[in-house]
Amino acid sequence: MPTASVNAAPSVRTAGDYDPNWARVDLSVVPNVAVPAPGPKSKALHERASRIMKGYSSQVRLFPVVFESGKGVTLTDVDGNTYIDFSSGIYVTSLGHCHPKVSEAVARYAHTLMNCHDFTTPVKTALLEKLASVSMGDLTCMQFYSNGTAAVEAGLRICRAATGRHEFLSGFMDFHGKSYGAVSCARMDPTKGVVRAPGFHMVPRSYPYRPTFFKADGTEDVDALIGFMETYVREACVGPVAAVVLEPIQGWAGSVIPSEDYFPKLRAFCDRHGILLFADEVLTCMGRTGKMFCMEHWDVVPDVMTLGKGFGNGFPVTAVLASERFADSFAKISASTSYGGNPMACAAALASIDVIEQEGLLAHAAELGRFFEKRLAKMKAEHPIIGDVRNKGCLLGVELVKDRVSKEPFDEAGARVYQRAFGKGLAWIPAGHILRMSPPIIMEEDVAARGMDIIDEAIGDVERELGYR
Ligand SMILES: Cc1ncc(COP(=O)(O)O)c(C=O)c1O
Numbered sequence: 001m002p003t004a005s006v007n008a009a010p011s012v013r014t015a016g017d018y019d020p021n022w023a024r025v026d027l028s029v030v031p032n033v034a035v036p037a038p039g040p041k042s043k044a045l046h047e048r049a050s051r052i053m054k055g056y057s058s059q060v061r062l063f064p065v066v067f068e069s070g071k072g073v074t075l076t077d078v079d080g081n082t083y084i085d086f087s088s089g090i091y092v093t094s095l096g097h098c099h100p101k102v103s104e105a106v107a108r109y110a111h112t113l114m115n116c117h118d119f120t121t122p123v124k125t126a127l128l129e130k131l132a133s134v135s136m137g138d139l140t141c142m143q144f145y146s147n148g149t150a151a152v153e154a155g156l157r158i159c160r161a162a163t164g165r166h167e168f169l170s171g172f173m174d175f176h177g178k179s180y181g182a183v184s185c186a187r188m189d190p191t192k193g194v195v196r197a198p199g200f201h202m203v204p205r206s207y208p209y210r211p212t213f214f215k216a217d218g219t220e221d222v223d224a225l226i227g228f229m230e231t232y233v234r235e236a237c238v239g240p241v242a243a244v245v246l247e248p249i250q251g252w253a254g255s256v257i258p259s260e261d262y263f264p265k266l267r268a269f270c271d272r273h274g275i276l277l278f279a280d281e282v283l284t285c286m287g288r289t290g291k292m293f294c295m296e297h298w299d300v301v302p303d304v305m306t307l308g309k310g311f312g313n314g315f316p317v318t319a320v321l322a323s324e325r326f327a328d329s330f331a332k333i334s335a336s337t338s339y340g341g342n343p344m345a346c347a348a349a350l351a352s353i354d355v356i357e358q359e360g361l362l363a364h365a366a367e368l369g370r371f372f373e374k375r376l377a378k379m380k381a382e383h384p385i386i387g388d389v390r391n392k393g394c395l396l397g398v399e400l401v402k403d404r405v406s407k408e409p410f411d412e413a414g415a416r417v418y419q420r421a422f423g424k425g426l427a428w429i430p431a432g433h434i435l436r437m438s439p440p441i442i443m444e445e446d447v448a449a450r451g452m453d454i455i456d457e458a459i460g461d462v463e464r465e466l467g468y469r
Contacts, residue, residue, distance in 0.1 A: 018100035023072025023440075025084075025447045030074055031425025031454070032082045039079030042066040058430055059090070062415055063422040070097025073443045075427050084451045086428040086437045091251060091283045094310035094394075095355050096440045102313045105351035109343040116343075118336040127346040130353055131319065136293055137301035139321040143330055144341035144349075148282035148308030149177025151318040154335055155304045156181045156245070158322050159276050161329035162303075165242035169229065169275075171205025172212075173253035174246060176280050185245045187253070199239075203232055205246065206258035209388040209399060210407065220259050226269050233273060243276035243304065244269075248294035251283040254434030255397025257390050263298040270303075282308035282318065283395075287356050287441050290366030290393030297392065310441075313355075315348030317341075365441040368448060369393035375452045383459050384468050385413055396437040398455070409433035413462050420458035426451055 038046065046064040050056065056064075066078045073096055075083045088094050095102060113121065124144075132140040145151045160166060170176070170185035177183070184200035204212035204225060213224035233241055244266065250256040270277045279302035284294035288310055291297055295305070303326070308318035316339075322329065339345070356362065369391055376389035376396065387401035400410040400417065410433045418430040429436040435455070439448060463469045 018104075022100055023096045023442055025073060025444070027446060027450055030082050030447075031084050031450075033423065033425045035079040035081055037077060037079065037081050037423055038063065038065045039077065039081065041078040045078060057090075059087075062418055062430055065422070065427075072096040072098075073440045073447055081425070083422075083425050083427040084439075084447060084454070086426055086439045086451050088310070088438050088440050089314065090309070090429065091288065091395075091438045092309045093314045094286060094288055094438075094441045095313045095352060095361070096442045097314070099313060099352075099355060099442075101355050102315070102348055102351045105347035106315050106344050109347045113343045115339070117338070118341060121343050121346070123343050123346040123350065124341050127341075127350040127353075130350055131321075134292055134353065135321055136295060136305070138324045139301070139305055141324055141327045141330060142319050142321045143335040144345060145318045145320070145337055146316045146339040146342075146345065147177070148280075148306065148318050149179045149182050150337065150340075151282065151306040151308060151320045152176045152182045152245075152280055153179050154320045154333060155278055155280070155306050155322075156185075156243075157333040158304055158320065158326060158329045158335075159243035159245075159278055161332040162322070162326040163240075163242045163274070163276060165240040167199040167201065167237050167239055167241045169201050169203050169232070169237075169241055169244045171246050171250070172202055172207075173250060173256070174202075174205070174280075175250070175252040176245065176247070177282075201232070201237060203229055205250075206262035207256050208259050209256075209390075222259050222261050222265055225262070226265050229266075229269060233275075241273065241275045243278040245278040245280060247280050248284050248297075249289065249392060249395060251395075251436070252431060254399060254431045255390060255395050255436055257392055257397075260298065263295065263300040267300045276303040278302060278304040278306075280306050282306050286310035286352065287361050287365045288393060288438065289395050290362060290369050292356070292362060294392070311352065312345060312348040313352040315345055317345035317349045319349075359442070361441050365393040368439075368441070368443060368445065371445050371448060372396055372452070375449070379452070379456055379459070382456075383463060385410055385459065385463055385466075394437075394439050394441050394443070398435040398437075398459075400433045400435065400459075413459075413466060416462045416465065417455070417458045420461050421454050424454045424458060426454040426458075428455075 042065045045066045068078045173187045184197040188194045211220035213221040215221045285307045305321045372391045380386045380389045388399040400413045402408040402410045414433040
């Protein structure tokens with residue numbers, strides 16, 4: 001892989017040294033919810049906005065606070081309350097809000113060159129070469145987009161162009177975005193008038209806490225799961241399958257981490273059938289799980305991979321990467337777009353990768369993950385409504401159940417704990433009965449501990465309210 005000459009590469013990397021303590025938090029003043037939240041200014045603004053804006057996420061519906069600013073691992077609302085951020089926006093600002101190096105890089109290109117379609121620019125060349133150098137295996141052919149859904153859509157079309165096959169398999173409860181192709185390989189509710197496109201099939205996927213296929217001792221039987229997929233492609237598909245499309249760890253489904261042997265066995269299944277493995281790393285990439293790419297945990301190289309969210313650390317930039325074997329497919333699908341790979345986007349992504357490397361954030365996220373693992377285990381031991389806890393690096397999930405034997409999902413408790421903790425100064429993410437957390441990977445352990453204390457307290461409060469204590 002050639003490297004950009006010093007003259008061709010922009011000066012994003014060397015510019016603007018920043019204070020290494022820029023995101024340090026003084027826990028004597030943070031979090032601070034002096035005005036019960038959502039406060040009066042939040043309520044008034046949200047009411048005005050929601051008269052016009054429709055389709056809010058449950059994150060907002062359950063706690064309609066109005067944010068004014070963010071710095072590092074904290075957010076401040078319009079009533080002056082400050083929160084610890086356990087959401088990174090929505091898995092996006094992994095390096096913290098307004099990381100000086102990323103902000104400086106975007107600002108520079110906002111003043112230099114905003115768009116020139118898909119013409120080559122120095123900053124794009126530098127990003128392409130950087131990403132190719134850190135990518136997995138031979139995933140060094142790529143194209144950039146401005147949201148995860150567009151990257152997934154391009155990935156699906158690349159799989160079809162590369163194989164000449166039409167059908168896709170995806171996993172129960174996966175999420176890949178909201179365009180027609182992306183929703184077709186995700187959980188959908190047919191009672192809401194949504195229709196899956198022809199050729200898209202959902203099959204069970206690994207879920208160790210709630211396995212579809214299990215051994216006599218109750219643990220997940222991955223061989224049986226793969227065996228079912230063998231039967232499915234033989235008996236149920238209409239034509240040959242182009243790809244299996246999966247999130248390495250399911251985000252929206254509740255930080256569901258597969259069994260260790262799932263991806264290695266799935267890779268072998270794909271190879272037996274000439275099926276491509278498409279890993280949608282939009283949510284899990286760029287250090288979120290303690291590795292640059294989540295698939296590295298299982299040492300499995302996919303054929304196609306998508307990146308998003310933490311890739312630009314807040315600036316909308318995403319990517320689809322494919323094996324060099326499928327280089328021709330990009331031209332076949334006419335992969336370019338209006339905004340993909342614009343100079344500001346490339347500068348943001350390049351600065352983000354540099355920050356991850358320079359600040360040693362993969363190791364830090366993994367270390368923080370070990371801290372979270374211990375705290376989660378302690379919480380599970382102390383709270384009867386916790387059925388399961390799990391994390392990889394800074395991607396966490398806590399599954400609330402009415403009863404540990406029946407494992408009946410406890411949605412009411414999930415909503416209450418989310419609201420309780422938010423009111424105590426923790427900005428985070430609900431998912432029905434599963435609590436989800438994705439703190440910025442720059443977070444220091446003392447701040448992470450304070451966030452976990454808030455969740456612990458909130459679960460205790462709700463257990464008392466609901467008669468579990
Ligand atoms: C795994 C995964 N893929 C794709 C998407 C879609 O990304 P975007 O919302 O940027 O279109 C998401 C969004 O949450 C996601 O989690």
